[in-house]
Amino acid sequence: MSTRADQALERQASPWLFASAVATAAPHVSHQAYWLSALSLLLLLWAVRLWWKDERLPGRWLLILLVVAGCAGILIEFRTLFGRDAGVAMLVVFMAMKLLELKSRRDAMVVVVLGYFLLLTHYLYSQSIPTGIWLLFALWLLTTTLIRLHGGPSNTGGASLRYAARLCLQAIPFMLVLYLLFPRISGPLWGLPSDAHAGMTGLSDSMSPGSISRLAQSADIAFRARFIDAPPAKHKLYWRGPVLENFDGTTWRPHTGQGAAAALDRMSPPVRYELTLEAHNQRWILALDAPVSLPEGIFLNAALAATQRQPVTERQRFALAASLDYRFNADEDPQTLQRNLSIPAQANPKTRALALGWRQTGLRPEEIIRKAQDLFAAEFTYTLQPPLLGPNGIDEFLFVTRRGFCEHYAGAFVFLMRAAGIPARVVTGYQGGELNPLDGHLVVRQSDAHAWAEVWLEGRGWLRVDPTASVSPARIETGIVDALAFGEPLPALVQLRADWLRNLRYRWEAVNNAWNQHILGYDPQRQRELLSRLGLPDTDWRSLATLMGIVCGILLAATTAWTLYQRPRIDPALRLWHKALRQLARRQVHCAPWETPMALAQRVREQHPELGEAFQNVVDAYLRVRYGDANDNLTPLRDAVARFEQ
Amino acid sequence: MMLKSKLSALAGPPQPFDQILSEAGQIILGKHTEIRLAVACLLAGGHLLIEDLPGMGKTTLAHALARLLGLQFSRIQFTSDLLPADITGVSIFERDKSEFRFLPGPVFAQLVLADEINRATPKTQSALLEAMEEGQVTAEGQTRPLPQPFFVIATQNPAHQIGTFPLPESQLDRFLMRIELGYPDPSAERALLAAGGQRNRADTLSSRISPTELPAVQQAVAQVHAAPPLIDYVQALVDATRHDPAFQHGLSPRAGLALLSAARAWAWLDGRKMVIPDDVQAVLPAVARHRLRTTQTGGHAQMEDITRLIRSVAIP
Numbered sequence: 001m002s003t004r005a006d007q008a009l010e011r012q013a014s015p016w017l018f019a020s021a022v023a024t025a026a027p028h029v030s031h032q033a034y035w036l037s038a039l040s041l042l043l044l045l046w047a048v049r050l051w052w053k054d055e056r057l058p059g060r061w062l063l064i065l066l067v068v069a070g071c072a073g074i075l076i077e078f079r080t081l082f083g084r085d086a087g088v089a090m091l092v093v094f095m096a097m098k099l100l101e102l103k104s105r106r107d108a109m110v111v112v113v114l115g116y117f118l119l120l121t122h123y124l125y126s127q128s129i130p131t132g133i134w135l136l137f138a139l140w141l142l143t144t145t146l147i148r149l150h151g152g153p154s155n156t157g158g159a160s161l162r163y164a165a166r167l168c169l170q171a172i173p174f175m176l177v178l179y180l181l182f183p184r185i186s187g188p189l190w191g192l193p194s195d196a197h198a199g200m201t202g203l204s205d206s207m208s209p210g211s212i213s214r215l216a217q218s219a220d221i222a223f224r225a226r227f228i229d230a231p232p233a234k235h236k237l238y239w240r241g242p243v244l245e246n247f248d249g250t251t252w253r254p255h256t257g258q259g260a261a262a263a264l265d266r267m268s269p270p271v272r273y274e275l276t277l278e279a280h281n282q283r284w285i286l287a288l289d290a291p292v293s294l295p296e297g298i299f300l301n302a303a304l305a306a307t308q309r310q311p312v313t314e315r316q317r318f319a320l321a322a323s324l325d326y327r328f329n330a331d332e333d334p335q336t337l338q339r340n341l342s343i344p345a346q347a348n349p350k351t352r353a354l355a356l357g358w359r360q361t362g363l364r365p366e367e368i369i370r371k372a373q374d375l376f377a378a379e380f381t382y383t384l385q386p387p388l389l390g391p392n393g394i395d396e397f398l399f400v401t402r403r404g405f406c407e408h409y410a411g412a413f414v415f416l417m418r419a420a421g422i423p424a425r426v427v428t429g430y431q432g433g434e435l436n437p438l439d440g441h442l443v444v445r446q447s448d449a450h451a452w453a454e455v456w457l458e459g460r461g462w463l464r465v466d467p468t469a470s471v472s473p474a475r476i477e478t479g480i481v482d483a484l485a486f487g488e489p490l491p492a493l494v495q496l497r498a499d500w501l502r503n504l505r506y507r508w509e510a511v512n513n514a515w516n517q518h519i520l521g522y523d524p525q526r527q528r529e530l531l532s533r534l535g536l537p538d539t540d541w542r543s544l545a546t547l548m549g550i551v552c553g554i555l556l557a558a559t560t561a562w563t564l565y566q567r568p569r570i571d572p573a574l575r576l577w578h579k580a581l582r583q584l585a586r587r588q589v590h591c592a593p594w595e596t597p598m599a600l601a602q603r604v605r606e607q608h609p610e611l612g613e614a615f616q617n618v619v620d621a622y623l624r625v626r627y628g629d630a631n632d633n634l635t636p637l638r639d640a641v642a643r644f645e646q
Numbered sequence: 647m648m649l650k651s652k653l654s655a656l657a658g659p660p661q662p663f664d665q666i667l668s669e670a671g672q673i674i675l676g677k678h679t680e681i682r683l684a685v686a687c688l689l690a691g692g693h694l695l696i697e698d699l700p701g702m703g704k705t706t707l708a709h710a711l712a713r714l715l716g717l718q719f720s721r722i723q724f725t726s727d728l729l730p731a732d733i734t735g736v737s738i739f740e741r742d743k744s745e746f747r748f749l750p751g752p753v754f755a756q757l758v759l760a761d762e763i764n765r766a767t768p769k770t771q772s773a774l775l776e777a778m779e780e781g782q783v784t785a786e787g788q789t790r791p792l793p794q795p796f797f798v799i800a801t802q803n804p805a806h807q808i809g810t811f812p813l814p815e816s817q818l819d820r821f822l823m824r825i826e827l828g829y830p831d832p833s834a835e836r837a838l839l840a841a842g843g844q845r846n847r848a849d850t851l852s853s854r855i856s857p858t859e860l861p862a863v864q865q866a867v868a869q870v871h872a873a874p875p876l877i878d879y880v881q882a883l884v885d886a887t888r889h890d891p892a893f894q895h896g897l898s899p900r901a902g903l904a905l906l907s908a909a910r911a912w913a914w915l916d917g918r919k920m921v922i923p924d925d926v927q928a929v930l931p932a933v934a935r936h937r938l939r940t941t942q943t944g945g946h947a948q949m950e951d952i953t954r955l956i957r958s959v960a961i962p
Contacts, residue, residue: 070864156889423674496872571875592957592958593960593961594956594957594958594959595923595961596924596927596961597922597923597924597925598922598924622918623922624920625876626873626875627871627872627876627920627921627922627923628871628873628919628920629871629872629873631919
């Protein structure tokens, strides 16, 4: 199959296509299988080599073989050709293959259009600021390539880049209108239901030794909070996650049945705050202890944990309030108390014996709690790397290893309490957080994950006891960084001790937070708020679409008017001349842009002798007005054109 | 190429040049365009390079033009052993007066025909080219002005012939135009064969214009009107050569000026007081071809390259 010369791709366009392909596909390297990236890179290098050496492109059969092999690889990797990951992988590989087929301008157009489409797919994975900047850059490059493809030889690279930049800038008003007015759907705009939410970090709904210390090694942000009232002291910041009541000897799990509604007596004024929760794919909301006012759709369960019906699969924002001092379920139902006293029958005999000893000496519950706390305070070490524990884990921990992270202390403490006849349970969640001084948001990371205990005392209800506070008071007072010895495997980001680095991190997180809050967090509700502030209350999607159409129309009209205004004032003589040319075009005589009026007149005389003289008069008059010396009299030309038109 | 204007109302007074052109046309048969270009070149105050094979009538054309314009004429036959002093002149010692006397060389004439300029060594070539550029000759420490007007018509054989020194780029640029005469068409050639040698006939021509009138004509040519759209057109053409990958480099601003003044002269010969795009297109090949080199062959631009160039630029 040969390509017609006017359709052939200019050699100098290829580097632009290669660059565009790299720019649009490159960010996918971070999350797709390595062999896919390697294959795409290999295909690209092959295409570059062929171009560089000016060699023949591979034949059709080889290409078909490549396509089949690529599809087979994707099928084996993903077990499907559809869905987000497989679909994107296919697009990336095909884009690289298309580079081996760059024969005509049409092939290049396919690459460019594919590139524009690939740009969108990045938002399925990341909507961060660097992604946005990179994609803007790729958009610019793609548009430049498109201009180059249609530019011709006199069009230099620099001019194309400038032109593309101008086009992109001109698109900004339209982008803003679409962003602000496009009817929003609640739910993730870019998320996909099936495979989009795998691999998120966060608290799980069970706790066993090591589960929280593993989580604490991640610097990912769990949530942010902005206090509307004065922020409470750090040691009061207990963010409650799942409450774990059932213990099987190694793992703590929540109780699944429904209990009576929590009865809460507030003993301090509520502290209002706004919580922006990162997606963690679980149903609970990490509310500050104890939550007193909840937005619609959020429920408190019997153990005072706030949950919603759907898992949090995207960043969500809640307006909440908490009462920091409270009395909770002073009249607990006996079933619950019974449940919170049960321990596995055989395991951990030494611990049992210790607790039984305390109980038999006739100590009051408060004294037993104090004894346990004193025990922890004496010779225990707080560490992210505790030794592994066997079947009688709590015995081993309390009497042999004495090294553990918060889940060890909370678990052992609750076990001790239950063995001593005091109802107790484990609460998991986050403790503390870091206040970013730049935007006033409290940032809570996975490294702030924590587990503590709650005991029930007659007349006082459930009381929070944090055994970790006895082992390492610094953990609660200042944070995990100061609580752990140097050299513990905490993420470097959390450990930053240099001031300027920490400042840089604050700044970056504040910018990210603003981006999340204001750009990505623009949801249907905010859209409604904005529109009602603009005097358009109660808009549904129909009126939004109409409004969008109107605004885009106005923008378009304004741009057109501006362009027309900017266009150099067209010479009236030229306008009359064009009128005569249109008349000629109707008789199938077309004037090439480079053809002189005299040459055209000659041609008219040859092709249409009957028009020859009339047109010659037009040409004479036109030349005199347009090229003559200060001759502004248009009448002869107007007359000549009028006569010619008859 | 001959697009004789029908702008009757603009026709100037009866042109002595119509007669000059037609009489020259009777000597060099069938070469109206080339003669017209040559005359336009002289009217624009530029020097002319005629390149062609031997025997195509180069010298005859130069001779005829000199006669018709009534210019004092001298001819220098360039050879490989020609020395600069053979052109500019020498001082000789006169024993009876006991002093040196300068004997002006053949360059001291109003119209100098430098025949087969590329057969001389570069040193000799540059002696002439300096005179062309500066309008004066410096010999033995003394500067002597050349007569006014001063034209050089140089002829050269195609460079690939044996024993030639091709003119370098910078010196080619000093010629406003370079034209090729080419073979005559069959009818012209038959007439030529029937009439016998033409060079002798050139000697019988008498001048149609006095040398004193020529500066006035040149001034009139320089005042032919070039409207802003036309200036735009010339600029666009020059600019297009700079971005066209077919050429090694673009035209210089001096070439742009040359193009415009040549177009003015062409318009004036047509009896017009304004330049139109046709004038620019008509003189463009003669003005631009020797100033452009193609990237593909490295040689001078061909007619096709210029046609392509014209077709790539829209007329404003």
